[in-house]
Amino acid sequence: MSPLLLAGLLGWTGLAKLRSRSLLAQAGRTALPRLVRGPRRAAHVLRASGAAEVALAAALVAAPEATAPAVGTALIGVAFLVYLGAAKAVAPESSCGCTANDTQPVTWRSFARAGFVAGGGVVALGADEPWWSTLADRPLPALALLAAGATALAYLSGGPVAFRRLRLRLLGNPLSRDARSGGPHRVPVAASVELLERSLAWETVSPLIRSGLVEHWDEDGWRFLHYTGARGSEGGDRPVSVLFAMDATAHLDRPAGQAIRVSVVDQETEEVLPVTA
Incomplete structure (x- = not known):
């Protein structure tokens, strides 16, 4: 099921870059301007990266057994790792730039996420059946694996903040209830x-x-x-x-x-x- 997880991750990060209306500002917060000499070039790099990620995501969904999408995914994962290493060395306080709305600095989660992309591409090379066959033949294990993988990726992408935001979306914000009951309002x-x-x-x-x-x-x-x-x-x-x-x-x-x-x-x-x- 790794092609489906990879497609979800790459599709999300790629679309975020392509649809961003403030990509130039986002590029300026990363180490890319120092690496490519200028925020506008950095924005072009982010846009091109987003397009490549979306294309790979579509290919992984449509043709999970094909060699080209798996190789491309592994290569882009390696490219992410190289960039993160350079960013950590050149501008350690800069944001990761992994999505168009990301303001978090480069951390171990960034490297783990890029490593997942690179390793997932290698694993996808050995896929012997498409994800839809696995889902049809073994639905419960496949769904459990997808849920576990999605949870891990959500943590790597946003850390505890992502889970707090999800809780607020699902359960509502308790702050207004605290205020009405006279409780703490922090x-x-x-x-x-x-x-x-x-x-x-x-x-x-x-x-x-x-x-x-x-x-x-x-x-x-x-x-x-x-x-x-x-x-x-x-x-x-x-x-x-x-x-x-x-x-x-x-x-x-x-x-x-x-x-x-x-x-x-x-x-x-x-x-x-x-x-x-």
């Missing part, structure tokens, strides 16, 4: 980040951001989220800190409250820089 940081990444403030400064969330703290009803980044200048890119301040009780189910504020601070001079759209 919003998880993951919920604040999810709301932030859909905001105009994030869209405005996202081309500067080069890291995942570095630190966060709550103070006087505000939640502060700290990222690092770089801003171009005559002498080259200068390291900056990007600070967001938002209502500490706001989340997707209750986005009302103060507007999200953003400040960009030069890390060397501690000067507050103007924020331009």
Whole structure:
């Protein structure tokens, strides 16, 4: 069943890159601009990677016993591993760029996911029957294997955050119930980040951001989220800190409250820089 799992993973990551409306900003948060010399080239690389992933996903679903899709999957997995190694060496705080909405830095999960793609391609080379035959002949073991594989990939793709988001989607957000009952009303940081990444403030400064969330703290009803980044200048890119301040009780189910504020601070001079759209 590995071709089906691989197709699901590659189809999801590939479509995310192809459908992204802020791919240039996403590319800027990865190590690709340093590796290919420029964010626009990096965006083209991400777009091409997305197209290749979608094509491989379709081929794995339609022709799981064919050699070409399996070889292509193994090769793209190896390419991912090489890129992740280079990214870790060149810009360790940069985001993975594995999907168009990914802001997480390169971690062991990134390498494990790429290793799964490479290894899965090798395993697919030895497939002796298509996935639909396996599903028809041994439905329960096949479905159990798919469920286990999908769960593992979900964890590797999003970690605990992915499971928290899934729980919120399925069971609803308990925060509103806590508020009505007079209980605690502490919003998880993951919920604040999810709301932030859909905001105009994030869209405005996202081309500067080069890291995942570095630190966060709550103070006087505000939640502060700290990222690092770089801003171009005559002498080259200068390291900056990007600070967001938002209502500490706001989340997707209750986005009302103060507007999200953003400040960009030069890390060397501690000067507050103007924020331009």
